[in-house]
Amino acid sequence: MIAAAWTVFRKELTDALRDRRTLLMVLLSSVAIGPLVLVLISALVSGLEKRAEAREVVAVGLEHAPTLRNHLERQTFTIRQAPADFEAQLRDNKLGDPVVVVAPGFEAALQRGEMPLVEVVSSSSNQRAQSGVGRVTTLLRGFNTEQATLRLVMRGVSPAMLQPVEVEERDVADRSARAAQLATMVPFFVLMAVLYGSLNAALDTTAGERERGSLEPLLMNPMPHAALVLGKWGAVAAVGMLIAFLSCLSFLPGQWLLRSEALAAMFRFGPFEAMAFIALLLPLAGALAAVLMAIAIRSKSFKEAQAGTTIVVLAVSMLPLMTVFNQEGIAPWFYWVPALAQVTLMGSVLKGEVLATPEIVASVASSVLLCAAALWLVSRLLRAAALK
Amino acid sequence: MIRVQQLRKRFVQPASGLPGLGRQPERVVQAVDGVDFTAPDGRITGLLGPNGAGKTTTLRMIAALLKPDDGRIEVDGVDVAQAPEKALARLGVLSDARGLYPRLTARENIVYYGRLHGMTAAAAAARATHLARVLDMEPLLDRRTDGFSQGERMKTALARALVHNPPNIVLDEPTNGLDVLATRALREALRRLRDDEGKCIVFSTHIMQEVERLCDHVVVVAHGRTVADGTVAELSRQAGQTDFEETFVHLAFANDTPTGSAR
Numbered sequence: 001m002i003a004a005a006w007t008v009f010r011k012e013l014t015d016a017l018r019d020r021r022t023l024l025m026v027l028l029s030s031v032a033i034g035p036l037v038l039v040l041i042s043a044l045v046s047g048l049e050k051r052a053e054a055r056e057v058v059a060v061g062l063e064h065a066p067t068l069r070n071h072l073e074r075q076t077f078t079i080r081q082a083p084a085d086f087e088a089q090l091r092d093n094k095l096g097d098p099v100v101v102v103a104p105g106f107e108a109a110l111q112r113g114e115m116p117l118v119e120v121v122s123s124s125s126n127q128r129a130q131s132g133v134g135r136v137t138t139l140l141r142g143f144n145t146e147q148a149t150l151r152l153v154m155r156g157v158s159p160a161m162l163q164p165v166e167v168e169e170r171d172v173a174d175r176s177a178r179a180a181q182l183a184t185m186v187p188f189f190v191l192m193a194v195l196y197g198s199l200n201a202a203l204d205t206t207a208g209e210r211e212r213g214s215l216e217p218l219l220m221n222p223m224p225h226a227a228l229v230l231g232k233w234g235a236v237a238a239v240g241m242l243i244a245f246l247s248c249l250s251f252l253p254g255q256w257l258l259r260s261e262a263l264a265a266m267f268r269f270g271p272f273e274a275m276a277f278i279a280l281l282l283p284l285a286g287a288l289a290a291v292l293m294a295i296a297i298r299s300k301s302f303k304e305a306q307a308g309t310t311i312v313v314l315a316v317s318m319l320p321l322m323t324v325f326n327q328e329g330i331a332p333w334f335y336w337v338p339a340l341a342q343v344t345l346m347g348s349v350l351k352g353e354v355l356a357t358p359e360i361v362a363s364v365a366s367s368v369l370l371c372a373a374a375l376w377l378v379s380r381l382l383r384a385a386a387l388k
Numbered sequence: 389m390i391r392v393q394q395l396r397k398r399f400v401q402p403a404s405g406l407p408g409l410g411r412q413p414e415r416v417v418q419a420v421d422g423v424d425f426t427a428p429d430g431r432i433t434g435l436l437g438p439n440g441a442g443k444t445t446t447l448r449m450i451a452a453l454l455k456p457d458d459g460r461i462e463v464d465g466v467d468v469a470q471a472p473e474k475a476l477a478r479l480g481v482l483s484d485a486r487g488l489y490p491r492l493t494a495r496e497n498i499v500y501y502g503r504l505h506g507m508t509a510a511a512a513a514a515r516a517t518h519l520a521r522v523l524d525m526e527p528l529l530d531r532r533t534d535g536f537s538q539g540e541r542m543k544t545a546l547a548r549a550l551v552h553n554p555p556n557i558v559l560d561e562p563t564n565g566l567d568v569l570a571t572r573a574l575r576e577a578l579r580r581l582r583d584d585e586g587k588c589i590v591f592s593t594h595i596m597q598e599v600e601r602l603c604d605h606v607v608v609v610a611h612g613r614t615v616a617d618g619t620v621a622e623l624s625r626q627a628g629q630t631d632f633e634e635t636f637v638h639l640a641f642a643n644d645t646p647t648g649s650a651r
Contacts, residue, residue: 004504011500018492019491209487213486217481217483217501217549220452
C-alpha cells in the first residue's frame with residue numbers, strides 16, 4: 001500500500017511539475033506579486049514620511065515680508081520659491097505643496113497694523129497639496145499669535161487676556177503603526193500561494209483524470225483505492241507547499257528593497273519567521289488539497305471543477321478579513337477555523353509574539369480533521385466517479 | 389481462463405428534482421440479466437452484441453469496478469468478488485476509457501502501470517521496450533503522448549494494460565475510432581498474443597467483421613443475456629443462415645418485433 005501510494009505520489013508530482021505554463025502563472029500570481037506589492041507600499045509610505053518630515057514652505061513674494069520669513073526660519077522651516085506657473089501646476093497635480101502668496105507692501109502694511117493679506121493657494125482636487133494646507137495654515141496662525149502677543153505686551157496687556165484657555169494638540173498615533181498594518185498582508189499572500197499552488201494539481205488529479213478518461217483504467221490496477229487517494233493527495237499538498245515555500249522566500253529579498261525605514265523596522269521577516277510560516281501552513285496545505293480534491297472529484301470536467309472550487313477560493317480569501325472586521329479583536333474560535341487560524345498565528349509571528357500551545361494545537365487539529373473527512377469522501381466517491 | 393456464471397446487475401437511478409415540480413421518478417435498468425460464458429486460454433473469445441446489450445457492464449464487473457448483484461466471476465480460478473486485487477493482477481484490461489497522461493511519455497505511461505502492479509522500475513522499463521517491439525510502436529516510446537493519433541493512443545493504452553504480462557486480456561471495443569491499418573495491426577497483435585503466448589483474450593464488439601476475422605469463439609449477448617455461443621460456423625448453422633450478419637440479427641433480435649430480421 002505504501003509502495004503504491006509512493007508510486008502515485010511520484011507520478012503526480014512529475015506530472016504537475018511538467019505543467020510549466022500553469023506553474024509559471026501560479027509563480028507570477030502568488031510568488032512575485034507579494035514582494036512587488038510590498039515594495040509599492042513602501043514607496044508610498046516613504047513618500048508620505050518624507051513630505052511630513054521635510055519642513056518646507058513653498059512661497060511667492062516672501063521677499064516682501066522679512067518678519068514672516070524670519071518667523072518661518074525660526075520654526076526651522078526652509079523656504080522654497082514657487083515656480084511662476086504654480087497655479088497651473090497645482091491644478092495639474094504637478095506641484096504637491098500648497099503655495100503661500102505674499103503681496104508687495106506686506107511689511108509696510110504690517111508695521112502700520114493694516115492686516116495685509118497672505119494667501120494659501122491649493123486645489124481641492126489635488127490630494128497631495130490639500131493634505132499640506134492644514135500644516136501651512138497652522139504655521140501662519142502661529143505667526144499671527146506671535147505678532148498679536150508682541151503688540152499686547154508692548155502696550156502692557158497680559159497675553160493671557162486674549163487666551164483664557166490654552167489648547168495644545170497631542171497626537172498619540174505611532175507613525176509606524178500604519179506601516180505595521182500593511183505588513184500584515186504578508187500572511188495573506190502566503191496563504192493564497194498555498195491555495196493557488198494546490199488548486200491546479202488538485203483539479204488535474206481528479207476532475208482532469210475523469211475528463212481524460214484515465215481514471216477508469218487507473219482503478220483497474222491491483223491496489224487499494226486508499227493508496228491512490230493518499231498518493232494523489234500527497235502530491236497536491238506538496239505542490240501547494242512548494243509554492244508557499246517559494247512565496248515565503250520571495251519576501252526575504254523583497255524586504256531589502258523597502259525604502260521606508262519605519263516599515264523596514266516594523267517588518268521583521270527573517271529566515272526564522274519564514275520557517276515558522278512554513279510549519280504553520282503545513283497542516284493547512286494538507287486540508288486544502290483534500291477539500292479541493294473532494295469537490296473536484298464530483299465534477300466531470302476541469303471546467304466544472306473550477307466553478308465548484310470557486311467557493312473554496314472565496315472562503316480562503318475572505319476569512320482573513322475576520323481579523324479586520326471582528327470588533328473584539330482575535331476571538332478564541334479563530335484558531336478552530338482552518339485558514340483563519342493560520343493567518344492569525346502568522347500575524348502573531350510577525351508581531352514577535354510567542355505562540356501559545358493550545359492555539360497551535362487547535363489550528364493543527366481543525367486542519368487534520370477537515371483533511372481526514374475530505375480524504376474519506378474522495379476515496380468513497382472515486383469508484384463512482386470513474387464509471388460516469 | 390475467465391469463467392462468468394449467471395451474472396446479473398441492475399442500476400437504480402434515484403428520483404431527482406423536487407416533489408411535485410417535474411420530479412423524475414426512480415428508474416431501474418436491468419443492465420445485465422444472466423450473462424454466462426467461459427473464455428479458455430489460447431483462444432480469442434468475442435462478446436458480440438448490439439449497443440446497450442450489457443457488454444461494457446459485464447467487462448467492468450470482470451475488472452472489479454462494479455459489484456455484481458448475482459452470479460460469479462472467476463479469473464484463473466480466483467473469485468473476483470472475494471479477491472479483486474489478486475484477480476486484477478492476472479488481468480490486463482483495455483477499457484472503453486483509455487485516457488493517457490499527456491505530459492508523460494508513452495514509456496512513462498506504461499512504466500507507471502507496471503510500478504502500480506508491483507514491478508521494479510527496471511523490469512517495467514524492459515517490459516515497455518519489449519511491448520513496443522511487439523506492438524510496433526518503438527518510435528513513439530519516448531514521445532509525450534500529447535498529440536498522439538487514435539491508433540497511437542490505442543497502442544500505448546494496450547501496452548499499458550499488458551505491462552505486467554497478464555495471462556488474461558480483456559478489451560472493450562478496442563477498434564473504436566481506429567482506421568483500417570490500425571485495426572489490422574491490432575488484430576495481428578492479438579493473434580500473436582494468442583499463438584505465441586497462449587493468452588486468454590476476451591473482447592467485446594458490435595462489429596460482425598471483427599468477430600468473423602478474429603474470434604475462435606463467439607458469445608452473442610442481447611438484452612443483458614447470453615443468447616447463443618459457439619464458433620462462427622456453429623452459430624450460422626444453428627441459425628440456419630449463410631451470412632454471419634443475418635445470423636447475428638437472427639440470434640440477437642429473435643424475440644424482438646419482426647422488423648429486425650424482415651429484410
